[in-house]
Amino acid sequence: MIRYITLFILTAIMSFNSAYAHIQVKDDLVDQTLAGKEFVKPEANLDYNYQDTDKVMIPIQITQKISSAGKYAAYEGMPLEFTVKENVIYNHKIVIPAGTKVKARVDIITGKGISGIPGELFITDFEIPNVPGYQIMEPISKRGQNRTLWILPLKWALTPLPPLGSFTNIIFGGDAVIKPTHTLKLYYYPNWI
Amino acid sequence: MKRFILFLAIFIAGSMVLAVDDAALLKEKSCQQYINEIGTTILNANKIDKHIIFTYDKGEYKKTMNDPTITKRQIIFYNEYFKYIDNDDEMAAFLAHQISRAAKSFSGEWGGFVSSAQIKFAPKKYEIFADKRAVDYMVNAGYNPIGLITLLNKSRPQNVLDKLVFHNPPTRRMAIVYEYIYNNYPYYLANNVYFDNINYQNFLLNSVENRAKLKEKIKTGSTKRIKYD
Numbered sequence: 001m002i003r004y005i006t007l008f009i010l011t012a013i014m015s016f017n018s019a020y021a022h023i024q025v026k027d028d029l030v031d032q033t034l035a036g037k038e039f040v041k042p043e044a045n046l047d048y049n050y051q052d053t054d055k056v057m058i059p060i061q062i063t064q065k066i067s068s069a070g071k072y073a074a075y076e077g078m079p080l081e082f083t084v085k086e087n088v089i090y091n092h093k094i095v096i097p098a099g100t101k102v103k104a105r106v107d108i109i110t111g112k113g114i115s116g117i118p119g120e121l122f123i124t125d126f127e128i129p130n131v132p133g134y135q136i137m138e139p140i141s142k143r144g145q146n147r148t149l150w151i152l153p154l155k156w157a158l159t160p161l162p163p164l165g166s167f168t169n170i171i172f173g174g175d176a177v178i179k180p181t182h183t184l185k186l187y188y189y190p191n192w193i
Numbered sequence: 194m195k196r197f198i199l200f201l202a203i204f205i206a207g208s209m210v211l212a213v214d215d216a217a218l219l220k221e222k223s224c225q226q227y228i229n230e231i232g233t234t235i236l237n238a239n240k241i242d243k244h245i246i247f248t249y250d251k252g253e254y255k256k257t258m259n260d261p262t263i264t265k266r267q268i269i270f271y272n273e274y275f276k277y278i279d280n281d282d283e284m285a286a287f288l289a290h291q292i293s294r295a296a297k298s299f300s301g302e303w304g305g306f307v308s309s310a311q312i313k314f315a316p317k318k319y320e321i322f323a324d325k326r327a328v329d330y331m332v333n334a335g336y337n338p339i340g341l342i343t344l345l346n347k348s349r350p351q352n353v354l355d356k357l358v359f360h361n362p363p364t365r366r367m368a369i370v371y372e373y374i375y376n377n378y379p380y381y382l383a384n385n386v387y388f389d390n391i392n393y394q395n396f397l398l399n400s401v402e403n404r405a406k407l408k409e410k411i412k413t414g415s416t417k418r419i420k421y422d
Binding site: 024026027029032034042044076110111113115148152 | 398
């Protein structure tokens, strides 16, 4: 008797599962654009050792102007190219010569906002010859003009005179811009594993 | 004899209270350890060199003006949140989102005070930023970022007045997270272990329109930001 009951329960579960399989919603975007392609599983950074404190600054300059909005607006995922501005020296040796080309990509872009909030550009995935990615502190970012710095005190000063304090909300921050003349600082930890 | 029985009764009653207290304390401690382990793994794997702590609170969440994530860099996990967490990926999703807000609050002028104020002024903007960054944090720490989609799908309400409230509608957040995973970590969509998860299936169902917009963007090669519903 117990056998029959077990068999009945198993059959019921299997038929429920097969019925459920029919109502699965397909992801046709994945099926049409990613199916059949081989992707490598992104490697997790779990074998770290942050014991060493040596840190080297790499000054880099972009080759083409970009901004968080407007004429030179970048987009997330946009490939970028930088040049190392000066020789990078560690232990009296040049580890990265000036002029070295560095590839990277635009990571996240946040637009400017009310109350003086600036736009911000994040850059990541730096590819520097002979420097492994896990030894670089990334992403780095560049902000636009941060008008919150003077809007906040102004807002507080005007709060006793409503609604003047609220008017400061309509002031926007500046767009983030990276020009070829700007030098960005990238930090490299040569002994991190 | 009476005194002895009275003493014994008091002793046994006292021991029982202590045992109950111990059990509650042990449960609290194990919850704290679980949150610490996942939170700290995310911090270390992502080289976040800022001091952020994780606190388990057995009480219920009460809305206050003060947000300890950005003012004290203390991420509080209330016991009631457990009802939405089904696995480590979803716990990592919750913590990674909060860590990205906390880490952001360190940047900029006045020791991060201005950044914290900006997160308060424009919560919608930084909510999207925190979601995207949470995906990176999860992947670097070895978690599946699709856990963020399933967590959002079951835990965030779709407010009628989403234009006026301080949070993005979850359907928009999930679509943005999906697009971010599609662009940066397609492995997880091509080898989707969450495909049979009922919450992921529900996301696929409620995101048909949004995914059609992404499909169109990919087809046309556009780089414009999509306005998701």
